[in-house]
Amino acid sequence: xxxxxxxxxxxxxxxxxxxxxxxxxxxxxxxxxxxxxxxxxxxxxxxxxxxxxxxxxxxxxxxxxxxxxxxxxxxxxxxxxxxxxxxxxxxxxxxxxxxxxxxxxxxxxxxxxxxxxxxxxxxxxxxxxxxxxxxxxxxxxxxxxxxxxxxxxxxxxxxxxxxxxxxxxxxxxxxxxxxxxxxxxxxxxxxxxxxxxxxxxxxxxxxxxxxxxxxxxxxxxxxxxxxxxxxxxxxxxxxxxxxxxxxxxxxxxxxxxxxxxxxxxxxxxxxxxxx
Amino acid sequence: xxxxxxxxxxxxxxxxxxxxxxxxxxxxxxxxxxxxxxxxxxxxxxxxxxxxxxxxxxxxxxxxxxxxxxxxxxxxxxxxxxxxxxxxxxxxxxxxxxxxxxxxxxxxxxxxxxxxxxxxxxxxxxxxxxxxxxxxxxxxxxxxxxxxxxxxxxxxxxxxxxxxxxxxxxxxxxxxxxxxxxxxxxxxxxxxxxxxxxxxxxxxxxxxxxxxxxxxxxxxxxxxxxxxxxxxxxxxxxxxxxxxxxxxxxxxxxxxx
Numbered sequence: 298x299x300x301x302x303x304x305x306x307x308x309x310x311x312x313x314x315x316x317x318x319x320x321x322x323x324x325x326x327x328x329x330x331x332x333x334x335x336x337x338x339x340x341x342x343x344x345x346x347x348x349x350x351x352x353x354x355x356x357x358x359x360x361x362x363x364x365x366x367x368x369x370x371x372x373x374x375x376x377x378x379x380x381x382x383x384x385x386x387x388x389x390x391x392x393x394x395x396x397x398x399x400x401x402x403x404x405x406x407x408x409x410x411x412x413x414x415x416x417x418x419x420x421x422x423x424x425x426x427x428x429x430x431x432x433x434x435x436x437x438x439x440x441x442x443x444x445x446x447x448x449x450x451x452x453x454x455x456x457x458x459x460x461x462x463x464x465x466x467x468x469x470x471x472x473x474x475x476x477x478x479x480x481x482x483x484x485x486x487x488x489x490x491x492x493x494x495x496x497x498x499x500x501x502x503x504x505x506x507x508x509x510x511x512x513x514x515x516x517x518x519x520x521x522x523x524x525x526x527x528x529x530x531x532x533x534x535x536x537x538x539x540x541x542x543x544x545x546x547x548x549x550x551x552x553x554x555x556x557x558x559x560x561x562x563x564x565x566x567x568x569x570x571x572x
Numbered sequence: 573x574x575x576x577x578x579x580x581x582x583x584x585x586x587x588x589x590x591x592x593x594x595x596x597x598x599x600x601x602x603x604x605x606x607x608x609x610x611x612x613x614x615x616x617x618x619x620x621x622x623x624x625x626x627x628x629x630x631x632x633x634x635x636x637x638x639x640x641x642x643x644x645x646x647x648x649x650x651x652x653x654x655x656x657x658x659x660x661x662x663x664x665x666x667x668x669x670x671x672x673x674x675x676x677x678x679x680x681x682x683x684x685x686x687x688x689x690x691x692x693x694x695x696x697x698x699x700x701x702x703x704x705x706x707x708x709x710x711x712x713x714x715x716x717x718x719x720x721x722x723x724x725x726x727x728x729x730x731x732x733x734x735x736x737x738x739x740x741x742x743x744x745x746x747x748x749x750x751x752x753x754x755x756x757x758x759x760x761x762x763x764x765x766x767x768x769x770x771x772x773x774x775x776x777x778x779x780x781x782x783x784x785x786x787x788x789x790x791x792x793x794x795x796x797x798x799x800x801x802x803x804x805x806x807x808x809x810x811x812x813x814x815x816x817x818x819x820x821x822x823x824x825x826x827x828x829x
Contacts, residue, residue, distance in 0.1 A: 346734055369738060372735070379734075384727050384728045384731040385735060386757060387752065387753050387756035387757050402736040
């Protein structure tokens with residue numbers, strides 16, 4: 298679906314943000330991109346819809362070289378949800394805000410109307426449809442920003458720090474919605490520092506540091522690699538810490554546990570199967 | 573696109589110009605700007621502009637300046653074309669070239685100040701010139717937020733481009749309309765930030781005491797007096813020249829069209 302080949306990018310030619318990044322994301326995958334601040338995560342994602350063009354290397358989106366497509370064309374395939382919703386909201390109602398992107402990207406008025414209503418419903422924003430985005434709370438604005446992108450039904454959805462400022466319930470809602478989209482064949486890419494969110498929902502993790510990919514593979518293997526965790530300044534989730542402690546005392550427990558259910562099984566195994 | 577603003581942005585350097593007192597630099601920049609406004613002939617303006625280049629070199633900012641001016645070139649071209657077409661003077665092209673050089677000279681004179689004066693220094697200079705602390709502080713805050721605003725503008729442009737706003741396509745009318753999705757978020761974000769900055773300042777006791785004292789005071793040294801003196805001399809000299817002296821013919825040179 299997305300293929301990035303040896304992409305280099307430097308802002309103003311001095312500071313190197315990406316130095317030779319290659320990766321491939323298949324259709325229908327669920328991928329998390331993690332790494333320190335300034336590792337090049339957002340820069341990488343911006344290459345996927347043409348906001349940035351590689352200074353070296355290639356970006357292939359849906360089989361076509363991205364350099365031949367405009368940002369608007371790429372945005373119909375790869376929808377980007379930004380970290381700060383205030384950077385895009387400017388109209389006086391939530392509904393208009395959602396319609397704006399649809400019209401720009403060439404949806405017919407009927408499609409626009411239908412998509413808009415459907416998205417408002419999916420995100421539980423019906424009650425806010427006629428409200429001004431500026432009068433909403435931070436979390437609500439974030440959901441409106443998400444809605445503006447979801448409405449265009451991109452095949453790939455890339456989200457930059459979607460969990461910041463969301464309470465546990467909203468986070469759960471967001472996760473469920475993303476998984477639902479994924480079940481319907483959409484590719485989901487998320488840039489985040491939220492290690493728990495990644496472990497629970499994303500089977501594949503790409504770890505970045507200093508403009509390079511340092512690890513790419515199953516979330517459990519990437520996030521149990523000490524070296525990677527240190528280079529990306531990630532702290533181990535408590536679950537993994539617990540698993541390691543258990544592993545020391547009971548070698549039969551794997552030290553690579555990442556799911557609560559796995560830990561439960563391990564503990565009940567030690568206790569002799571008694572629940 | 574916005575790179576010409578870089579020339580008004582403070583850069584940390586260790587140079588003779590950076591180490592001057594901001595008040596003497598203020599006078600210097602003011603003098604240079606006034607001189608650029610006094611004359612409207614190509615030769616005198618070129619002389620003024622050329623005279624500023626060694627100052628920029630001394631401030632180790634020549635390259636930065638050159639890059640910004642390259643960013644300005646479209647605007648300059650625009651000014652030259654429109655002035656040539658619309659001007660009613662006898663040598664419109666020559667006149668508009670002079671106007672373009674004047675703009676460059678004006679920008680350069682102010683850039684010598686803003687490139688080398690840290691916002692905090694500016695505030696301190698104003699305070700010591702008996703400007704009220706609140707105003708001085710507001711001024712330095714405004715300067716400090718210029719680059720932040722620039723970054724924000726870029727982020728907003730990116731966000732809107734991803735929603736299908738094509739900033740560099742369409743006719744003039746469409747392009748003007750396209751500014752709305754950029755400007756509105758920029759204003760909203762700025763207001764939100766202003767409010768939160770105000771709150772955080774108040775929570776840290778801004779304005780709690782009537783009489784503020786300052787840890788670092790600016791002091792005029794001999795070289796500052798020298799710059800101030802030369803600036804005033806130049807200012808008086810060029811005003812006198814403009815009013816009472818007829819410039820030699822070669823200085824009044826105009827292009828034939």
